[in-house]
Amino acid sequence: MLRSFFAIVSSAFWCGLAIVVLMFSPKSSDFVLIKLAKNRWSRPLLKWIVGVNVEVEIDGATRALLESGKGAVLMANHASFLDINVAFAACPAPIVFLAKASIRKVPFIGGANARVGTVFVERGNKESARKAISSLESTLKKGRCVLVFPEGTRSDNGSGVVRPFKKGGFHLAFNAEAPIIPVYFKGVGPLLPKGTFAIRKPKRGDDIIKVSFGAPIFKKNGTVNSLMNECQTAVESLSHS
Template sequence: MIAAFRSLATYVAVSLYVAIAGPPFILIALAFGAKKLLYRVGHGGVRLAMILSGLNSRIEGAEHIQRERAAVYAVNHTSNVEPPLLFDALKSLFPRLRILYKAELRKLPVLVRAFDLAGFVPLERANRGQSLPAIEAAAAALRDGNSFLIFPEGTRSRSGELLPFKKGGFIMALRGQAPIVPVAITGARHAMRKGSPWVEPVTVTIRFGQPVETAGLSVDDRDALMATVRDRITGMLKDSAS
């Protein structure tokens, strides 16, 4: 009951925050190119949600965050709380952090405008005609020094076990010649289970692993690269569980 009340309060407060702060800061970002300000406003919404819901994160392996070069952060996916928690954990990369996200989220009017201004890239996996140009656009952004956050499973896992990986993010990393940092999240599934609207006040652990280099590799190496990153995340999840 307490979690339900806190969750409702969080939804109301964050909705008001987005409705009030979103439009004027989007206009400021458009007028003055103040992209970093837009990131800070978004991060403020994330922090507000974390405080009100009682959700906390513990960061391990922060030394593997690539602050001096572009990288792709590949994360396991079990809960809706993971994207905002990663956004918070990677705040040191603002405003050069991008997200490769599902195109369905473009139905949210205020968010989609902010996403476009921030350079986030929508991916419609079922539409090859859209997905290939999107991957190329993301690879170009990588080459320009921007990092990306991806969830290679493409959807949330109900069991917590890793689902099969999609290839798009790995092709993007190879075309952009950017390293992939494996990231293992534990505890998020207990914070917000798939199908539930309530957020439980728990601490989620975010563990960054050593980057997997892609320099000198080609798109033909995508399956081997995907297997390597998957093995790294699997091992990190097992270490966290032991």
């Protein structure tokens, strides 16, 4: 429980600081996403509080894309609340998220998320989807990566088993003609699995989290279903690498 306490305190401090910075300097989103979220919050939290190191493996074409400043949609498995910190720590490009429209209405937090480029969408609302596509296109042009968990929920017991994907994020990527990058987080689930808020001490030999970024997937002449199936296969393949 002590690890969880320090993690909560650290998260509250850095998130609060990010909100304050964005309130007084709306154009400081790069500073918030890279200097605060990546270098000051996520990396130290994982190394010194959780007790793990992050090992990153990136496909060559994907690295070139991420470093080009064009942005992409990251489709990743979801095993733990720590996945967000792992994504921040591992990705070479700034990351924002696909979030529920209701978060946009939360005082301070909603505004801060909007300023860094978070994409908000309301399920089943065509007008919301249209605005989300426009927002996604704008976010990508800023060189942001939008992180989506297409399984829709965390895997049971932190198993890391990839569940069937849902179409929502793929509809957005397809309509925005955005490149998709399959991502797999390995070794995160057991540290903070679904159903608990207590960070577990990594076992001896299990203190390395591996993050694999696969080759980019492009729309070409496919469909939403074919795009989703191709990505599902790619993420499952990364889980065995």
